[in-house]
Structures are given as C-alpha cells and as structure tokens.
Amino acid sequence: MTDGARLVDGYALVVFDLDGVIYLIDRPIPGAVQAVGRLHDEGRAVAYATNNASRRSSEVADLLTGLGVAARPEEVLTSAVAAAELLGNRYPAGAPVLVVGAEALRAEVRAAGLTPVDRAEQSPVAVIQGYGPQVGWADLAEAAVAVRGGAAWIATNTDRTLPSARGPLPGNGALVAALRAALGRDPDVVVGKPAPELFVTAARRVGAGRTLVVGDRLDTDIEGAVRAGLDSLLVLTGVSDVADLLAAPPERRPTYVSQDLAGLFDPSAAVRMSGAPPAAGWSAALRDGHVELSGAGHPLDALPALCAAAWSLAEPPRVRATSPEAERVLTAFGLPSA
Structure with missing residues (x-):
C-alpha cells in the first residue's frame, strides 16, 4: 500500500473464502489463524463464504475451531x-x-x-x-x-x-x-461464487460499512466480489497465480493483491492494482508483443505495472525481464522470461 495505511482499516467486514485462504485441505495456511485472531482481537466483523456444499455451516465452524480459528455457525455462509x-x-x-x-x-x-x-x-x-x-x-x-x-x-x-x-x-x-x-x-x-449472493448476504448482515472479500481464486472469489460491487484481495496461497492474474479479464481483476493474509495489516505486504499512484522503482512496457519489466524494488510492487501492461493486450502476454532484478521477480512469480 503506497499510502502507508493498513488495508483492513478501510473495511467494516472481511469475508474470507476458506480452502486456499484459511486452510489447504486439512491444514491451516501459515499465518491465517493468527490473522483471523487479530481481527477478532480488534473487534472486527468477519464471515466465511464457501462454495463447498458437502458440509453444514455448523460443521464448517467446528472445522475452523479445530484448526484454531474461533468461528460461529452464523458467520459461515455455504452454497x-x-x-x-x-x-x-x-x-x-x-x-x-x-x-x-x-x-x-x-x-x-x-x-x-x-x-x-x-x-x-x-x-x-x-x-x-x-x-x-x-x-x-x-x-x-x-x-x-x-x-x-x-x-x-x-x-x-x-x-x-x-x-x-x-x-x-x-x-x-x-x-x-x-x-x-x-x-x-x-x-x-447457480448459487455459489461467482454468483454474488453469498457476498451480498454477508454484507447485508453487517449493515453499514464497506466489505472486503478475500479469496484465492479469480474465477470464483474475485469475480463474485466484482459482481457484488465489493472490493477484493487476492492472496497467492491457493489456486490462482500471477500468470492467471496477468491473463484476467476485467470481471476477474482484484482490487488488491498480497502473498498471504499479512497484507491485511502490513502496508508493504499488499498492493493496490488500480486507482493508486504506481510504486517507484518498476515499469513495464509493451515491445514486440511482449511485456518488458524493468527496475528494482519490492517484488510485489511490480505487479501493478505488469498487470497494467498485460491487461491492455487482447491475448495473454509473454513477459521478459530487462535487468537481473526484474529476472528475479519473474522467477519469484513463476513467470518464465520470454
């Protein structure tokens, strides 16, 4: 976040997807339990929205509690x-x-x-x-x-x-x-994400204040948030990766991106994808049908520049680095340099 503000402070409710955000299969994702606990300690409203139709809300709450996340059945919305x-x-x-x-x-x-x-x-x-x-x-x-x-x-x-x-x-x-x-x-x-009903219901229960949707899938969590008219945070702990993000159509583009839930609290761990001044140090340009990344700085700060260039193209782009620092960023994001 370029303005130094905590992302979470702008929202009255945080709605989490589960698998890929809070846990992966049956194990909590590192830092997730602590992040939700911190929200509880600060008295912030949370909810959980899942497309999983094989468990009841009470069973999901019990599962979360067993993993260390104190959850109530009324906080869980299932498809x-x-x-x-x-x-x-x-x-x-x-x-x-x-x-x-x-x-x-x-x-x-x-x-x-x-x-x-x-x-x-x-x-x-x-x-x-x-x-x-x-x-x-x-x-x-x-x-x-x-x-x-x-x-x-x-x-x-x-x-x-x-x-x-x-x-x-x-x-x-x-x-x-x-x-x-x-x-x-x-x-x-079709009731579940990307249909907006789960997120709209969660926001309606809280009433006043803005809602932030946190998810790991562009095609369900992020598109659902966009269709519900809500801001979203994509965390890179689950299904969608940076290559998917570069190829995302407008209806699947998140408001923010972070590596994990630390982005809720650490201004340096989340980046706004549009509507904010670009971070210093990185630039991306179109050349010969490629997106060329150049510069230096925090790797996450390169994402808005990369995406702005990639999203201007009709087809998913090929990306290449023009400096050793840019090469390291592409490697960290799992992007082969063309």
Missing part, C-alpha cells in the same frame, strides 16, 4: 444453505426436492422446510446439485430424468476442481458439466 433457502422461498413447505450431493445438502434442504428425495418417480419440483464424494452415474441419471420431466435445476456451484494433496480433483462443476452435456442446457440457477 448449500443459500441454494436450499432459495428453494424454500420458491416452493411450499414439504415440496419434494431431488438431492444430488452429500448428506449435508440433504440436511439443508430439510432445514428449509422441503422434503429431500432421490428418485425422479417421486415427482420432485426441483433438482439441487452439489458436490459429494459418493455422487455417481445413478444420481446423475435420476437428475436428468427429473429435469427433463420439468423439475427446476439448481446448482450450488460450478467449481471445476477442488484441491487435494495429490493436486486438483474434479469438483462440482465437473459433475454439473456431465449433466449439462446429457441435458443440452445449463442449470436454471
């Missing part, structure tokens, strides 16, 4: 809750809904006053589809029959992958894509 509430507002109490997903999704449908079913012959008014490790062909077949029979099709999210210790694995978006291929059409509603 399962949002999707079930949408259906509960749309259909009469007791209406049958075919659930494709984990038991947690069935529980949320039940909590919304609806009746979970698993067969198309039970005349469901809607199909609700979320990730579940046991979802298989038979579940998708029932959903296809029900949707062709007139049931509405609601997807909790369309994340193509989910992280694992072995690398990215198929997420709910991959399962939605299978059903989309079979039906020849898209879901009627």
